[in-house]
Amino acid sequence: MVSKLREQCMSVTLGNGMxxxxxxxxxxxxxxxxxKVTINYNLGRNKFEQYDAIIKEMYNYVFIVELDNEIxxxxxxxxxxxxxxxxx
Numbered sequence: 001m002v003s004k005l006r007e008q009c010m011s012v013t014l015g016n017g018m019x020x021x022x023x024x025x026x027x028x029x030x031x032x033x034x035x036k037v038t039i040n041y042n043l044g045r046n047k048f049e050q051y052d053a054i055i056k057e058m059y060n061y062v063f064i065v066e067l068d069n070e071i072x073x074x075x076x077x078x079x080x081x082x083x084x085x086x087x088x
Contacts, residue, residue, distance in 0.1 A: 025076040038087040
């Protein structure tokens with residue numbers, strides 16, 4: 001069962017043995033389309049950026065957010081690998 005899950009989609013193991021998949025991330029984000037969220041973006045080497053944005057659209061592998069005058073896209077794998085953290 002576990003090997004099937006690994007083959008079907010990208011996932012990451014949590015400490016308690018559960019897996020988070022791209023479909024899990026999509027399901028959570030789809031509830032917040034059109035809502036304002038805070039995105040903490042880890043650039044590496046102790047560099048972070050924080051955005052207050054609105055989730056505009058969701059696609060197969062990326063989702064689009066709108067800042068004041070700018071549009072950015074992030075992948076669902078960014079959420080899984082904790083490159084970005086989203087606060088609702």
